[in-house]
Amino acid sequence: MKLVTAVIQPHRLEDVKNALQGAGIRGLTVSEASGYGRQKGHTEVYRGAEYVVDLVPKLRLEVLVADEDAETVTDVIVRTASTGSIGDGKVWTVPVEDVVRVRTGEHGTDAV
Amino acid sequence: MVQADATSDIAAALSAGNTAWILTASALVLLMTPGLAFFYGGMVRGKTVLNMMMMSFISMGVVGVIWVLWGFPMAFGTDVGGFMGNPFDGFGLGNMMTTDGSAPLTNMAFVAFQATFAIITVALISGAIADRTKFGAWVAFTGIWITLVYFPVAHWVWAAEGWIYRLGAIDFAGGTVVHINAGIAGLALALVIGKRKGWGKDPMRPHNLPFVMLGAGLLWFGWFGFNAGSALAADNTASVVWVNTMAATCAAMLGWLITEKIRDGKATSLGAASGVVAGLVAITPACSSVSPVGAVVLGLVAGVVCALAVGLKWKLGFDDSLDVVGVHLVGGLTGTLLIGLLATSAAPAGVDGLFYGGGLRQLGIQAAAAFAVLGYSLVLTLIIGFAIRLTRGFRVPDEVESTGVDLAIHGETAYEALGTGRVAQEVKA
Numbered sequence: 423m424k425l426v427t428a429v430i431q432p433h434r435l436e437d438v439k440n441a442l443q444g445a446g447i448r449g450l451t452v453s454e455a456s457g458y459g460r461q462k463g464h465t466e467v468y469r470g471a472e473y474v475v476d477l478v479p480k481l482r483l484e485v486l487v488a489d490e491d492a493e494t495v496t497d498v499i500v501r502t503a504s505t506g507s508i509g510d511g512k513v514w515t516v517p518v519e520d521v522v523r524v525r526t527g528e529h530g531t532d533a534v
Numbered sequence: 535m536v537q538a539d540a541t542s543d544i545a546a547a548l549s550a551g552n553t554a555w556i557l558t559a560s561a562l563v564l565l566m567t568p569g570l571a572f573f574y575g576g577m578v579r580g581k582t583v584l585n586m587m588m589m590s591f592i593s594m595g596v597v598g599v600i601w602v603l604w605g606f607p608m609a610f611g612t613d614v615g616g617f618m619g620n621p622f623d624g625f626g627l628g629n630m631m632t633t634d635g636s637a638p639l640t641n642m643a644f645v646a647f648q649a650t651f652a653i654i655t656v657a658l659i660s661g662a663i664a665d666r667t668k669f670g671a672w673v674a675f676t677g678i679w680i681t682l683v684y685f686p687v688a689h690w691v692w693a694a695e696g697w698i699y700r701l702g703a704i705d706f707a708g709g710t711v712v713h714i715n716a717g718i719a720g721l722a723l724a725l726v727i728g729k730r731k732g733w734g735k736d737p738m739r740p741h742n743l744p745f746v747m748l749g750a751g752l753l754w755f756g757w758f759g760f761n762a763g764s765a766l767a768a769d770n771t772a773s774v775v776w777v778n779t780m781a782a783t784c785a786a787m788l789g790w791l792i793t794e795k796i797r798d799g800k801a802t803s804l805g806a807a808s809g810v811v812a813g814l815v816a817i818t819p820a821c822s823s824v825s826p827v828g829a830v831v832l833g834l835v836a837g838v839v840c841a842l843a844v845g846l847k848w849k850l851g852f853d854d855s856l857d858v859v860g861v862h863l864v865g866g867l868t869g870t871l872l873i874g875l876l877a878t879s880a881a882p883a884g885v886d887g888l889f890y891g892g893g894l895r896q897l898g899i900q901a902a903a904a905f906a907v908l909g910y911s912l913v914l915t916l917i918i919g920f921a922i923r924l925t926r927g928f929r930v931p932d933e934v935e936s937t938g939v940d941l942a943i944h945g946e947t948a949y950e951a952l953g954t955g956r957v958a959q960e961v962k963a
Contacts, residue, residue, distance in 0.1 A: 466739065467798045469808060469844045469857060473737050 423521055423534060424492035428483040428513040429455060430503040435481055441502040445494055447485060449534070455482040461509035480511060486521055488531045552639040555768035556647050562759025563650035567594055567657050569756055573749025573807070574661050576742040577856050581938025582665045583741065583948045589660035589672055593653050596676045601649040602627050608685040610648065613695035618686040638767055647763055652688070655712045656680055661856035662720030663727050665738075666935050669943045671928045675918065679719065683914045687711050687907055703903035704883055704896070706775070707764040709819025709870040710907040717863025718908045719915040720854060726919035727928050729853035731935050738855075743803050750807035754783060757814045761821045771882040775821040779814070782821075782833030786813025789837020797841075805841065808861060812840035815865030820873045823883035828876040836868045867904055874900045 430438060435452065442450060456477040463476030485495050492515050499513050523533035571590035575583045597605070604621035611619030624630065633640040656676045660667075690696040691703065691711045698710070705711060730738070740746060761779045765772035790809025791801040816836030817829055824832060844860035847853065854860070874897025877887035886892030922928050929935075934942040941947055 467794075467800065467802065468739050468804050469860075470794070470798060470841070471845075471848065472798075473739050475737075475739075 423518040423531060424487055424489055424515050425518045426483075426485045426487060426492055426495045426499070426513065426515050428485075428499045428503065429457065429480045429511040430483060430499070431505065431510060432479055432481045434503045434505070434510075435483075437502045438483065438499055441498045442485070442495065445498050447487065447491065447495055447498075449486060451484040453482045453484075455480045459509070459512070478509065486518065486534050488534055548633060548635050548637050549639060549767070551768040552766070553643050555772070556639050556643040556763055556766060559759035559763025560643070560646040560650055562756045563647070563654065563763065564594070564756075566650070566753050566756035566760065567591070567654045569749050569752025570654060570657050571749070572745045573753060573811070574664070574856055576745025576747075576749060577661075577740040577804075578664045579738060579938070580741040580949055581947070582940055583745075584940040584944055584946055585667075585669065586660070586664055588669065588944065589667070590657040592669075592673055593657040593660075593676055596673060597653045597656055597680050598649060600677060600680060601645075601652055605652060605680065605685060606630070606645050606648065608681070609652070609688040610644075610693055613689075613693060616690070616695055616697040616700070618689045619693065621685075644766065647766070648688070651708060651712060651760070652680055652684055655684055655708075655716050658712070658716035658858060658862055659720045659723060662724040662854045662858040664730075664855035665939060666730050666929055667727060667939075668926075668928060668930055669939075671922050671926055674926070675723075675922055675928075678918050678922075679915065682918065683719065683911050684711075684715065687715055687910065691903065691907070698903045698906060701899055701902065702896075703899050704823050704873050704877065704885060705819040705870065705903065706822040706883070707761045707818045709815070709866045710903050713815045713818060713862040713866030714870065714904055714907050715911045717859055717861075717866055718911045720858030721852065721863065722912055722915035723919050723928075724852050724854045724859075726916065726923055729851075730855065731932060733853045734848070740804060743807075746807045747803055750810045754810055754814060757783075757818075761818060765822070765882075771822055774882055777826055778821045778824060778829035779817050781826050782817035782829040782836070783810055783813035785830040785833030786810065786816065786837035786840075789813075789834040790841040791837075793838050793841035808844070808857070809837045809841070812836050812861050812865045815862055816840075816869035816872070819866070819870045820876065823873050823877040823881050823885055823887075825878050825881055828878060828881075832869060832872050832876055835872065836865050839868050840865050863908075867908075870900050870904045871897065874898070 456479050458476050458478055463474050463478055466473050466475050487495055496513050504510055520529060521533040522529055567590050571587035575587040578586045604625055606627060607624035608619045608621040612623040614620050630641040630645055688711050690698040691705050758776055758779060762772040762776040765775060787806050787809035790805050794805045795801045813833040813836055816832055820832055840861050843864040844857040875888045877885045877896055878890045879886045885896055887896050888894055930939055
């Protein structure tokens with residue numbers, strides 16, 4: 423099993439979610455995140471005082487899938503989250519030792 | 535402010551209309567203080583919003599009680615040398631519970647209306663000392679300051695025997711008494727208490743701009759009571775004042791936003807809210823003495839001047855956290871002085887300023903009134919501020935300031951750390 427994690431622009435969520443559902447991926451966890459990469463931050467001005475806001479709001483997506491689906495998920499997210507501009511985010515995949523479905527106690531791929 | 539015993543241009547005998555309007559206006563002005571709590575509360579960081587709002591709310595508690603005990607007689611009671619009223623003559627308002635049938639409105643309506651001015655004036659000061667003030671010290675300050683500074687100044691400017699009133703200065707609804715007074719007191723306290731930790735380095739941007747806009751809306755709404763109610767009658771003066779109050783405020787919002795657009799490249803919501811308040815402050819003394827077009831000019835000037843003035847603290851190095859100086863002191867001075875230029879005898883106050891052929895006389899009187907109030911308030915507030923600082927301390931310990939005064943002082947936090955429901959179990963029913 424794999425855990426695919428993606429950090430994306432918040433306004434891309436709907437498209438990514440729909441595309442993942444279209445690709446038959448049944449589960450998705452979304453959390454609000456903030457951070458910076460090469461994009462760095464932006465400037466905000468309050469009553470003339472400038473603030474550099476270096477932590478930019480993002481969404482973190484987490485998808486648990488069977489090994490063979492990991493590449494599909496990655497491809498779908500990369501394709502649908504992309505706007506072509508700096509700050510579009512990243513997608514990475516890590517192996518997962520075990521997964522348990524809380525309701526049934528199933529283990530492994532059955533629990534995904 | 536017209537005297538309570540002045541004859542209105544409509545009613546000569548005790549008027550239900552006047553009384554109804556002034557009781558309503560009093561409620562409008564009282565709403566400004568919670569409105570101010572939102573305006574200020576949105577501008578501080580999330581860890582101090584409750585304390586910021588409480589500094590306004592507690593002003594209603596402390597000043598409201600003092601007002602009925604010795605506040606009203608000290609401001610409007612039996613004159614003592616043109617300086618203040620006698621607080622012991624009419625202590626507790628026992629003498630105000632009946633009204634002569636020939637008065638233009640009931641005595642208690644006037645007492646109610648003036649109470650709300652005293653309350654918000656103290657609350658305005660709190661914006662200068664956000665995030666770092668001991669609550670108990672603030673409570674003590676409100677009671678001492680209202681007694682030693684506000685009541686005498688209100689007497690000078692608004693009581694028939696007051697020396698500034700007799701000078702012929704025009705301050706219809708409180709440019710000197712409320713805004714210059716609170717603005718310079720804010721500067722004094724910001725100097726006494728000192729800068730916040732990390733000021734100028736750490737980000738201290740407003741945590742909730744919708745609160746700020748909500749507060750600005752409530753202030754604007756209440757301000758119609760503040761200004762139009764100051765006619766102390768439901769009459770033509772009140773109606774002219776109402777329109778002037780709207781016109782200047784609209785123009786000031788535009789003035790502030792244009793300034794921002796040119797200087798910073800963007801028109802901001804905080805700028806719109808701030809422009810509204812700057813316009814309201816500036817028209818306050820002038821609303822009975824200028825024409826509607828004069829009000830637009832006055833508002834535009836105030837919007838631009840205040841938008842530039844809020845940058846002063848960064849250059850001069852004082853932490854007037856929420857720009858009480860830039861908005862209330864500078865806005866109050868702008869409105870009070872512009873009366874000397876823009877007043878027209880066609881308006882209810884019946885005085886011509888420089889631009890209407892009245893010469894420099896009124897401008898001189900306005901300046902004398904403005905700087906007399908400014909000087910008195912500055913000196914007295916510094917004395918009160920240092921006295922509190924030296925006796926019980928005015929400032930919270932550094933670690934409290936870092937974690938946020940809400941939790942340390944009030945035992946509450948405005949927002950949960952995680953937006954997922956409870957952060958702790960209920961331990962006591």
